[in-house]
Structures are given as C-alpha cells and as structure tokens.
Amino acid sequence: MSDNDRKQFEPRIIAFFCNWCTYTAADLAGTARMAYSPNVRVIRIMCSGRLDPQFILKAFREGADGVLIGGCHPGDCHYQEGNYKALRRFTLLKRFLNMMGIEKERIRLEWIAASEGDKVQKVINEMTEQVRKLGPLKLEPASQLQPQNDRVSRVEPVTIAEGEAS
Amino acid sequence: MSTVNIPSPNGQPKIGVYVCHCGINIAGRVDVKETVAFAKTLPNVTVATEYKFMCSDPGQEMIQKDLRDGKIDRVVVASCSPLMHEPTFRRAMIAADANPFLFQMANIREHVSWVTLDKNAATEKAKALIAAAVKRIVLHRPLEKTRVPVTSDVLVVGGGIAGIHAALTLAEAGRKVYLVEKEPTIGGHMAKFDKTFPTLDCSACILTPKMSAVRAHPNIILWTYSEVAEVEGFVGNFKVKVKRKPRYIKEDLCVGCYECVEACVFKKGITKDEFNVGLSKRRPIYIPFPQATPLVAVIDPETCVQIKRNKCKKPCVDACERDAIDFDQKVEIKEIDVGAIILATGFKTFDASRISRYGYGKYPNIYTSLEVERMVNAAGPTGGEVHLQNGEKPKTVGIVHCVGSRDSKTNAYCSRVCCMYSLKLAHLIKERTEAEVYNFYIDMRTPGKGYEEFYEKLLKENVHFIRGRVAEISDWATIPEEEGKLVIRAEDTLIGAVRRIPVDMVVLSVGMEPHENVDEVRRLFNVSCSHEGWFLERHPKLAPVSTFTDGVFLAGACQGPKDIPDSVAQAGAAAAEALALIDRGYVELEPNTAYLQEEFCSGCKTCLGLCPYGAISFNDEKNISSVNGALCKGCGTCVAACPSGALQQNLFTDEQILHEIEGVISYV
Numbered sequence: 001m002s003d004n005d006r007k008q009f010e011p012r013i014i015a016f017f018c019n020w021c022t023y024t025a026a027d028l029a030g031t032a033r034m035a036y037s038p039n040v041r042v043i044r045i046m047c048s049g050r051l052d053p054q055f056i057l058k059a060f061r062e063g064a065d066g067v068l069i070g071g072c073h074p075g076d077c078h079y080q081e082g083n084y085k086a087l088r089r090f091t092l093l094k095r096f097l098n099m100m101g102i103e104k105e106r107i108r109l110e111w112i113a114a115s116e117g118d119k120v121q122k123v124i125n126e127m128t129e130q131v132r133k134l135g136p137l138k139l140e141p142a143s144q145l146q147p148q149n150d151r152v153s154r155v156e157p158v159t160i161a162e163g164e165a166s
Numbered sequence: 167m168s169t170v171n172i173p174s175p176n177g178q179p180k181i182g183v184y185v186c187h188c189g190i191n192i193a194g195r196v197d198v199k200e201t202v203a204f205a206k207t208l209p210n211v212t213v214a215t216e217y218k219f220m221c222s223d224p225g226q227e228m229i230q231k232d233l234r235d236g237k238i239d240r241v242v243v244a245s246c247s248p249l250m251h252e253p254t255f256r257r258a259m260i261a262a263d264a265n266p267f268l269f270q271m272a273n274i275r276e277h278v279s280w281v282t283l284d285k286n287a288a289t290e291k292a293k294a295l296i297a298a299a300v301k302r303i304v305l306h307r308p309l310e311k312t313r314v315p316v317t318s319d320v321l322v323v324g325g326g327i328a329g330i331h332a333a334l335t336l337a338e339a340g341r342k343v344y345l346v347e348k349e350p351t352i353g354g355h356m357a358k359f360d361k362t363f364p365t366l367d368c369s370a371c372i373l374t375p376k377m378s379a380v381r382a383h384p385n386i387i388l389w390t391y392s393e394v395a396e397v398e399g400f401v402g403n404f405k406v407k408v409k410r411k412p413r414y415i416k417e418d419l420c421v422g423c424y425e426c427v428e429a430c431v432f433k434k435g436i437t438k439d440e441f442n443v444g445l446s447k448r449r450p451i452y453i454p455f456p457q458a459t460p461l462v463a464v465i466d467p468e469t470c471v472q473i474k475r476n477k478c479k480k481p482c483v484d485a486c487e488r489d490a491i492d493f494d495q496k497v498e499i500k501e502i503d504v505g506a507i508i509l510a511t512g513f514k515t516f517d518a519s520r521i522s523r524y525g526y527g528k529y530p531n532i533y534t535s536l537e538v539e540r541m542v543n544a545a546g547p548t549g550g551e552v553h554l555q556n557g558e559k560p561k562t563v564g565i566v567h568c569v570g571s572r573d574s575k576t577n578a579y580c581s582r583v584c585c586m587y588s589l590k591l592a593h594l595i596k597e598r599t600e601a602e603v604y605n606f607y608i609d610m611r612t613p614g615k616g617y618e619e620f621y622e623k624l625l626k627e628n629v630h631f632i633r634g635r636v637a638e639i640s641d642w643a644t645i646p647e648e649e650g651k652l653v654i655r656a657e658d659t660l661i662g663a664v665r666r667i668p669v670d671m672v673v674l675s676v677g678m679e680p681h682e683n684v685d686e687v688r689r690l691f692n693v694s695c696s697h698e699g700w701f702l703e704r705h706p707k708l709a710p711v712s713t714f715t716d717g718v719f720l721a722g723a724c725q726g727p728k729d730i731p732d733s734v735a736q737a738g739a740a741a742a743e744a745l746a747l748i749d750r751g752y753v754e755l756e757p758n759t760a761y762l763q764e765e766f767c768s769g770c771k772t773c774l775g776l777c778p779y780g781a782i783s784f785n786d787e788k789n790i791s792s793v794n795g796a797l798c799k800g801c802g803t804c805v806a807a808c809p810s811g812a813l814q815q816n817l818f819t820d821e822q823i824l825h826e827i828e829g830v831i832s833y834v
C-alpha cells in the first residue's frame with residue numbers, strides 16, 4: 001500500500017459505550033460541539049460488563065478496523081463492578097486477538113466519566129489515527145470461512161496486511 | 167439458540183423511519199433528504215420520512231397516525247440522544263396503542279451533526295446509525311414495564327439552607343422527611359453570615375426561624391451529627407443506613423442551658439471553634455452557637471479528658487440537672503426506607519493558604535472572607551467589631567476578589583458569589599470602621615435581581631475599585647508610607663500600570679469548592695461528578711435537579727457554586743421532583759432485565775458469582791440457574807459471561823447487538 005493510499009484510508013471503528021458514563025460523555029461532547037473524526041460509530045450498552053467478547057469478534061469479522069470500549073472509571077460503574085468484569089475479559093481477549101494476528105492497537109478500552117466529553121473527543125481522534133496508521137484489517141471474508149452457527153466462535157484464518165507484520 | 171424474532175401479526179415487520187431536522191441542529195450538517203431516501207431502501211422499512219421537530223406534537227402525531235393506519239409496527243426515530251427523548255417517543259407510542267419497546271433511536275445529533283465538521287461524513291455516519299437501528303429493531307419484542315410501589319418518605323442529606331428548605335417543603339406537603347446533617351447543628355454556611363446580599367437582610371433573622379421550624383415540624387426527623395453510611399435499593403425503594411455519632415448527650419433530655427459548658431474543667435476554650443472558623447476557641451463540651459438547632463450540647467471526644475483518659479471529675483455531669491450527659495453513648499446505626507433522596511451537601515470554601523503569594527497564614531492581618539463574615543457578625547467572636555490582631559480598627563482594607571476562582575492554577579470556574587459578597591463586606595467594613603476600602607477585581611460580576619444596583623450603590627459609597635488580579639501581598643516596604651503595612655501589588659488594567667496599595671487588613675474573597683470527600687459521597691449515592699467535583703445534573707436545562715440515578719435529586723451548592731436565592735429555588739425544585747415521584751405511588755422499571763432460556767442453560771454456574779444484586783440463584787432441582795427479574799438491574803454482565811448464550815438481556819439481546827453491529831458497518 002502506498003503512502004498515498006494510506007492517507008486516503010478511512011478506518012471503520014465500532015465503539016461500545018456504557019449508558020451511564022461514556023455514552024453520556026459522548027452526548028456531552030455533542031452538546032459542547034467538540035468536533036471529532038467521524039470514523040467511530042457508537043453502540044450503546046447499559047454497562048461495559050455487557051460486552052460479550054463475541055461482539056468484538058463480530059465487529060472485526062464484519063469489517064471493523066478497530067474496536068473501542070468505553071466504561072465508567074473503576075469504582076464508578078452504575079452497577080458496582082461491571083467495568084472490572086469488562087477489564088478482565090478485555091485483557092484476555094486482547095491476547096487472544098493478538099495471537100490471531102489482530103494487532104492490539106486495534107482494540108482499546110477507556111474509562112470515560114459522564115463529565116469527560118473532552119476525553120471522548122481525544123480518545124476517538126487518537127484511536128482513528130492509530131488505526132489509520134495500521135491500515136485496513138484484512139480478514140478472510142466471512143463467506144470463505146467454514147459455515148458457522150450464529151455465535152462467532154472462530155475467526156480465522158487471518159492474513160496480516162502488508163507492512164504490519166513488523 | 168437465541169432470541170426468536172417475533173414477527174408482526176401479518177408477517178414481515180413494518181418499520182417506520184423518521185428523521186428529525188431538529189431545526190438546523192441536524193439538517194445543517196446532515197443531508198436529511200438523502201438520509202430518508204437511503205432509509206427507504208432498507209429491508210422492512212415501509213415508511214421513511216422527515217420533519218422539522220420530531221419531538222413536537224405534530225412530529226409525534228405523524229408517528230401515531232402511521233401506527234394507527236397500520237403502515238408501520240416498529241419505529242425508528244433518527245434525532246437526538248435516546249437519553250434525551252426516548253421517553254417522549256415511547257409515550258407517543260403508548261398513546262397510539264403500540265408497545266413502546268418496538269422503538270429504537272438513532273442518535274444523529276449529539277453523536278453526528280454536532281461533532282462532525284464534514285457534511286458528507288456526517289450524512290454517511292447518520293445513515294450508518296439508521297441502518298443499525300433498522301437492522302436491530304426487527305428483533306425487538308413487545309415488553310412490559312414492571313410497576314413497583316414507592317415508599318413515601320424522603321431523605322434529605324445536608325442541613326444547610328438548601329436542605330432545610332427542601333425538607334420543610336416536603337414536610338409541609340405531608341411527607342415524612344429524614345434530614346441528616348453531619349455537624350452537630352443545622353444551618354450550614356448561611357448561619358455564619360451576618361448579612362445577605364443585596365438586601366442586607368440579617369442572615370440569622372431569615373434562617374433561624376426556618377431552623378426552628380425544622381426542629382418543630384412533626385413530619386421531620388432531624389438527625390444531626392450523623393452521616394449516611396450505606397445506600398441500597400433503587401428509585402422509590404432505597405434502603406439507607408444512617409450512622410449517628412455519639413454526642414455523649416441525651417438529645418431528648420438536654421435543654422441547651424449551657425450549665426455543663428460553664429462547669430467544664432477547662433475554664434477557657436482550648437480548641438478551634440468550628441463555627442467561628444477558628445477565630446475563637448471552644449471547650450470540649452460545647453454548643454455550636456446560641457441558635458443551634460437542635461440546641462443540644464455536644465462533647466468532642468478528641469479533647470474531652472473523660473473520654474480520652476477516663477480521668478475527670480466530670481463537673482459537667484454534676485452541673486446537668488437533667489442527667490443528660492452519657493459517656494457510654496455509642497455509634498448508633500439507623501435503618502430507614504425512603505422513596506427519594508435529595509442531596510444538599512453544600513460546599514467548602516477555598517483554602518487560601520494554597521496561594522502562597524497572598525500570604526494567608528503568614529501575615530497576621532490577612533483574613534478569609536468567611537472569617538470576616540464572622541467578625542462583622544454581632545454574635546461573632548468580636549461582637550461585630552472589625553479589628554486587627556492588635557485590637558485597633560483598620561484604616562485601610564483591601565478586598566481581593568477571585569481567590570481560588572477563575573484561575574487555571576486553582577479553579578477555572580467563577581464561584582458566582584464572591585463579587586457580590588465582596589461588595590457586601592466592603593459596605594459592612596466601611597460601616598463598622600470607616601476605613602478606606604479597596605476592591606481588587608478581575609471583572610465585576612453582578613447578574614441577579616438587584617445585584618447591579620447594589621454595585622452602583624457601593625460605587626457611590628466611595629469604595630475604591632481597582633481592576634486587576636492581585637499579584638502579591640507582602641510586608642515588604644519600599645517607601646516610608648508602606649512601613650508596617652501589608653502591600654498589595656496588582657496591575658491596574660484600567661490605567662495600565664502596576665500599583666502598590668498599602669493596607670492594614672486584607673480580605674481574601676475565597677471561592678467555593680466541592681467537599682474533599684465528594685468521591686465517597688458520590689459513590690455512596692451512585693451519582694456522577696463534573697471534573698471539578700460538583701454533582702452532575704441529568705440535564706442542565708431539562709432536568710437540572712435530577713441525577714442519572716433515578717430518585718436521587720440535587721439541591722444547592724453541591725451541584726455547583728450558587729448563592730442563597732438560587733440554592734433555595736433549586737431546593738424547592740428538588741422537593742417538587744421528589745413529590746412528583748412519590749405521589750404517583752409507583753415507579754416503572756425499565757424492562758432491560760436478564761432472563762434465562764432454560765433449554766440452553768448447562769448449569770455451569772458461571773453467572774452465579776457475577777451478579778452484584780443477588781438476582782441469580784441456582785435451582786438444584788432443575789440443575790439450572792434462575793433469574794429474579796425484580797432484583798435484576800439490567801447491567802447485562804451475567805449475559806455477557808454466559809458461555810451457552812442461555813442468559814439474555816431484554817432490549818440488549820446478543821442477537822440485537824450483533825444485528826446492530828452488522829447494520830452500523832454494512833453501510834459505510
């Protein structure tokens with residue numbers, strides 16, 4: 001991929017934000033008209049603890065180049081400790097994805113409080129740039145995978161985009 | 167596995183997509199026409215249209231008509247955040263006899279038009295979010311909200327003017343109110359003030375009657391010297407534990423006669439008097455001030471010889487004719503059930519010693535504004551006299567505005583009250599001492615009824631005003647006139663020169679700050695804070711006294727710097743919100759609870775330890791888990807962990823979210 005192509009590349013990033021802190025913060029960023037890159041699309045879940053690893057795998061399989069997860073700061077989860085559960089799953093999943101050739105920079109977990117609209121802006125911009133640098137995620141199209149049940153249990157094979165192996 | 171798609175009665179789902187212009191809030195950035203045309207191409211969409219303001223009556227009627235005409239059976243509204251208008255549209259659906267959960271919002275305002283500069287990118291993003299909503303709503307099922315009765319009692323936390331007003335309003339409406347205050351008396355900051363701006367009303371004269379009304383009201387249970395220790399439950403049904411610290415005095419017996427205080431082995435005060443902000447000393451046994459409510463003595467365990475070392479003649483016990491002193495008192499935990507909670511925990515003043523160049527704590531005649539409030543108060547430590555440490559009246563006084571406010575090094579925000587109280591103090595100091603008074607201000611901020619007029623009045627009273635932030639206060643004299651004085655150095659931005667003003671006394675107008683333990687408090691009540699530490703309201707305009715936790719309301723300065731009129735107004739609003747909640751008699755709970763598809767449960771028990779609310783138990787007979795919907799709060803943590811997909815969450819099933827992912831990405 002030439003440098004020029006890479007400049008053109010608009011990554012597709014899916015974000016999962018918890019209702020009480022990060023989604024609210026994203027609303028606040030809106031109210032405060034804090035412009036940020038349009039590449040991130042937010043899916044609302046009630047708590048980051050709802051984040052099933054299969055959502056992330058599904059996002060990558062559907063063609064996302066990056067996944068962003070936002071939850072309340074430690075100790076602030078609306079449901080006491082959903083974010084701790086999310087963190088544990090995230091750590092495991094990140095290792096797992098890395099083993100499959102999905103760079104760890106494609107997935108990010110951030111604690112963003114309801115008042116931190118500026119952090120939403122910053123994280124989204126950073127994430128977009130970071131994923132843009134990595135280039136598109138190349139997975140085999142789903143149709144070439146073995147037929148699966150609707151639960152995503154395997155995502156393979158993975159080919160690593162040129163220049164990303166280093 | 168997974169959720170079944172409940173088809174519409176006559177087969178295919180029929181989705182209506184309504185794209186809102188929101189004036190130009192959305193239409194100015196998103197090409198609405200193109201978005202609607204796109205929505206029409208999506209599977210199962212039978213109606214796609216647009217309107218200026220979908221949330222308005224005509225907008226809602228469009229949806230209702232299409233529902234009634236049978237054109238649609240599911241609704242997607244692409245407009246603002248669901249946190250803003252989801253309830254509005256759900257109500258509109260109920261009014262059209264449709265199930266309100268066959269509804270989904272695409273947030274194309276807060277998440278698109280307001281944050282995206284490029285029109286094309288905004289339009290594309292809006293389309294993606296609509297595609298996601300359309301894709302997901304196919305899997306929505308009709309759901310019912312559960313109704314839970316509410317407890318009609320209310321807890322008010324904090325007994326300053328805001329808490330007092332909220333408690334009295336609710337009590338007057340016939341509700342039972344628990345008013346919890348951590349200090350031994352209610353009254354808060356207002357009780358310490360001498361006069362209030364701009365009317366120069368005597369603060370005590372307007373506050374103390376309200377304090378005694380609290381004490382006397384049959385519907386108010388007042389617990390001073392107490393703190394909330396634990397809060398459980400949810401809107402309408404909070405279970406609260408209140409810790410009552412021992413005051414070592416039987417509250418029902420004490421009449422506040424001061425005999426015990428006089429009898430104490432310490433004939434003089436030995437420790438900083440909190441009420442006089444350290445300008446005087448108090449004894450180990452004391453009454454905070456003569457109008458304290460309740461007018462009951464309290465023994466400070468830190469300084470009382472009997473409590474500390476068990477070695478005192480205990481003259482206080484002998485002096486008390488009513489046998490009210492009880493050294494065996496222990497912490498008492500009270501458990502109460504309340505339907506609503508009002509937080510009115512107030513503020514603290516900025517610690518002036520944090521700005522070392524202003525010399526507070528270093529030079530004797532530099533005071534904070536709160537100290538001067540006590541000084542000018544006739545009931546204060548100096549009997550209303552303003553004097554220097556050596557007992558003389560000051561001839562020149564400098565009042566420094568914005569100490570700990572409007573300063574990126576301390577607090578960036580304006581504390582809102584300092585300009586006005588500085589003017590008030592200037593007036594009072596001049597009245598008491600006839601001193602020359604210099605006000606050093608950055609900008610004069612006097613928005614409020616009668617406030618600008620008060621400033622005008624001060625201008626005529628020959629108070630000096632110097633526009634500029636004070637750089638330094640020191641005793642470093644450069645000319646004979648400055649000898650023995652405090653020199654205030656500031657740039658006068660109106661004349662464009664640095665000035666040195668020698669004064670006898672300096673008043674630092676300290677700003678308002680959140681309490682140090684605000685994080686503890688906010689976690690206790692499950693509310694959020696702004697980054698400064700003020701409690702966060704649900705919406706600054708639409709829900710200014712509500713929080714993101716239903717049933718918890720805010721009043722007064724705990725939500726942000728506020729003067730007395732605003733605190734009282736907000737307290738009234740919080741009381742009204744609490745009343746509205748309680749008088750309805752029930753709350754409806756969002757049906758986003760977890761449920762178990764028994765046939766898929768393998769009995770692995772993974773979910774059991776995950777629920778913080780104990781909503782999941784294990785059915786040994788069937789060897790599967792079981793969810794108690796009444797206890798479930800709908801976080802979905804167990805659902806995410808269930809390895810067999812047997813647990814699902816209403817409104818957020820795996821399938822619905824997976825569809826949303828497909829939708830949001832399929833259109834790029």
Ligand code: FES
Nearest residue numbers: 018047071072077
């Ligand atoms: S609610 Fe935000 S992480 Fe749990």
